[in-house]
Amino acid sequence: MSFESSDASVVKSIRQRDLLNCWLRLYAPAQALPRVAAYQPERLEDERADLVYYIVDHSCGPARFIIDSNGTRMASAYGSTGRGRYLDDYLGPILGPVVLPAYHACIARQLPTYTISMIDDVNGHVVAYERLLLPFCDGGSAVTHIIASLKTISEDGGFEIRNLMRGHHSVPKPVLSVVLDRNLAHRMPSRSMAGDLIEID
Structure with a gap:
């Protein structure tokens, strides 16, 4: 699977943009990997169900990923x-x-990756x-988390989330695979209204 170069504008979800912006605030000053302990995005508890934390195991090759939590x-x-x-x-x-x-692209490039895959649920909804x-x-210099x-x-509106990825009615079909390696600079929002999305160059 090949990964194209892109900037943050490709990310569709506003909440994912917020999470990425928080990462960029830590990354941008030194253009270096942030520490996981320093990552404290706003409204993190609201996102817990959609977040999964991994520990990267470099003791073998290629690296493996230990699931350290499991969003609902x-x-x-x-x-x-x-x-x-x-x-x-x-x-x-x-x-x-x-x-x-x-x-593997994320740890090799030491940058965020973003993918979109399409899959049918049990009722045929895409x-x-x-x-x-x-x-x-x-x-250190290696990706550890x-x-x-x-x-x-x-x-289609509503869909069945249960066993979405395990039903194998269809294998997920990748339609977008990118490394976010362009314009990695954080810019303050131009508007002060509460809830505005922070713009990324």
Whole structure:
């Protein structure tokens, strides 16, 4: 799977833009990986259901990803909790080749990756699965943690989230795979209205 170069304007979800902006505020001054402990976006509790935290295990090659939490949306979409398991084991041989390249690109480039995959739910509704991966470190130069924000949306309106990724009525089809490596500068908002989205160059 190849990843194109892009800037933050490609990210559709306003909340994912907010999460990315918080990461950029930490990254921009030194153009270096932020520490995971310093990442404290606003309204974080509102996003818990859509966030998954990973520990990157570099003891083997290629690196593997330990699920350190499990957002309720991911647990519903995949049919079970994965906390404490390696992501490749949790995904299995069908989903692994579709999902894992984004994680490996994230640690290789040490930059956020963003993907959109399309999948049908059990009722045939087409669902867009949007995944934003943010890399962090523990003070060194390697990526030691990843925070994933997972969003699902369907133009059909309602859809069935349970076992969305496990039903295998269709394998997720990637329609967008990018590394966010352009214009990585944080800019303050031009308007002061509460709730405005911070603009990114």
